[in-house]
Amino acid sequence: MESTEIIKNAGLKITPQRKVVYEVMMELRHAAIDEIIKCVQSKDNEITISTIYRILDSFCKANLLSFVFHHEVGKSYYDITVTEHHHIFEGESILDYMDEGLTELIRQYLKEKNFASVDISRIQVQITINNLKLNSKK
Amino acid sequence: MESTEIIKNAGLKITPQRKVVYEVMMELRHAAIDEIIKCVQSKDNEITISTIYRILDSFCKANLLSFVFHHEVGKSYYDITVTEHHHIFEGESILDYMDEGLTELIRQYLKEKNFASVDISRIQVQITINNLKLNSKK
DNA sequence: GTGTCTGCAAAGAATTTGCAAAGAC
DNA sequence: GTCTTTGCAAATTCTTTGCAGACAC
Numbered sequence: 001m002e003s004t005e006i007i008k009n010a011g012l013k014i015t016p017q018r019k020v021v022y023e024v025m026m027e028l029r030h031a032a033i034d035e036i037i038k039c040v041q042s043k044d045n046e047i048t049i050s051t052i053y054r055i056l057d058s059f060c061k062a063n064l065l066s067f068v069f070h071h072e073v074g075k076s077y078y079d080i081t082v083t084e085h086h087h088i089f090e091g092e093s094i095l096d097y098m099d100e101g102l103t104e105l106i107r108q109y110l111k112e113k114n115f116a117s118v119d120i121s122r123i124q125v126q127i128t129i130n131n132l133k134l135n136s137k138k
Numbered sequence: 139m140e141s142t143e144i145i146k147n148a149g150l151k152i153t154p155q156r157k158v159v160y161e162v163m164m165e166l167r168h169a170a171i172d173e174i175i176k177c178v179q180s181k182d183n184e185i186t187i188s189t190i191y192r193i194l195d196s197f198c199k200a201n202l203l204s205f206v207f208h209h210e211v212g213k214s215y216y217d218i219t220v221t222e223h224h225h226i227f228e229g230e231s232i233l234d235y236m237d238e239g240l241t242e243l244i245r246q247y248l249k250e251k252n253f254a255s256v257d258i259s260r261i262q263v264q265i266t267i268n269n270l271k272l273n274s275k276k
Numbered sequence: 277g278t279g280t281c282t283g284c285a286a287a288g289a290a291t292t293t294g295c296a297a298a299g300a301c
Numbered sequence: 302g303t304c305t306t307t308g309c310a311a312a313t314t315c316t317t318t319g320c321a322g323a324c325a326c
Contacts (some may be wrong), residue, residue: 013325015281033315048283053316054279069207069214071262076207077162106263109243119268124209125244127253128260151300153306171290188307191291193306 003041010062017047021055025065030094070094079138086125097127141180148200155185159193163203168215168232210266224263235265 003022004014012018020085024039025031031039037052059065066079073092086097103123110120141160142152148155162177163169169177175190194216197203204217211230224235241261246256 015325017282046283049315050284050317051282057180058281061161067209067212069209071205071207071260098299099251102244105243105247106240109240110265113237120265121268122209122264122266124264124266126260126262126264127248127258128262130257151305153300155307184308188292188309189307194308203277 004082006064010059010064012058012062012064016044017051018055018059020047021052022045022059022064023079025059025078029081029096030068030079032075032077068094071126084122084124086127089126089128090130097125144202148197148202150196150200150202154182155189156193158182158185158199159190160197160202163197163216163218167219167234168206168217170213170215174216206232209264222262223259224265227264227266227269235263 003019003026007014007018007022020040020043021036024036024043028035028039033053033056036056037049040047040052056065060067060078063082066082068077068079068087069075070077070089070092073090079094079095079096081096081098083098083101086099086102088095089096102125106123106125107120110118141157141164145152145156145160145179158178158181159174162174162181166177171194173193174194175187176237177191178185194203198205198216201220204220206215206225207213208215208227208230209216210227215232217232217234219234219236221236224237224240226233226235240263243261244261245258248256
């Protein structure tokens, strides 16, 4: 889907600035504010920092972006993935890790422990790894 | 163990300011910087903000404190618990959730999936809940 | 046309730094 | 006595705000 569509569907008006910001996020997937600013301004350096802040803010409120805190690096990253998912931290970078099976496993486990009557709205696993050598075998 | 001991064992020198900060953290368990400052200065208002920042920083480096980002509230909390553990977010508050069984379950699960050859250094689950009604039964 | 969004410049908040005096060991 | 830590004040960095003009619909 195209950025224009996505922004419109989220109930926001289309502006060139919003399109640039969204497209940058589609490229970067995860990025801290300083990277986003650099990247946006490299595409259109008329867009000011305050505008970028405001746009990111409105995107978060409209649920177009989410937020991850990178534990090791100590700063927050915007994330283009808004559906429930997990994260892998490796050095400075963040990878999305989509795994409903894992979420369900944890949910079941918790239900059988002390959480039977608790309304769990979100489960997020943060996996910190040292060297990335993901096996290709499923 | 007493705060003096703990600070010394971490390889830091004892100062009255460090003792106050550590004792405040023993009380608060989890707290954002503004709460810590307020609480420290209520015990000794000669301790300046810059000192508090420096102390928290040195405590983190010495592994006396850890750091949690509260997703819902959007700010970071210092945490007196440094051993591997999980977190429960409920409204504005953070609860520690120690559960080695859960960690091990996830570790096993990941090992059997794509992570066989990956060196996982840390697994942290963040559970966001709506109403806290923890069952007392084990 | 109406209401929202942007750029600008300035304000405000949060955090860090340099330095001299005080303190820990 | 030596090296580290603290308080102070100022600097820096990060983020938000108010306003007038521009733009989306």
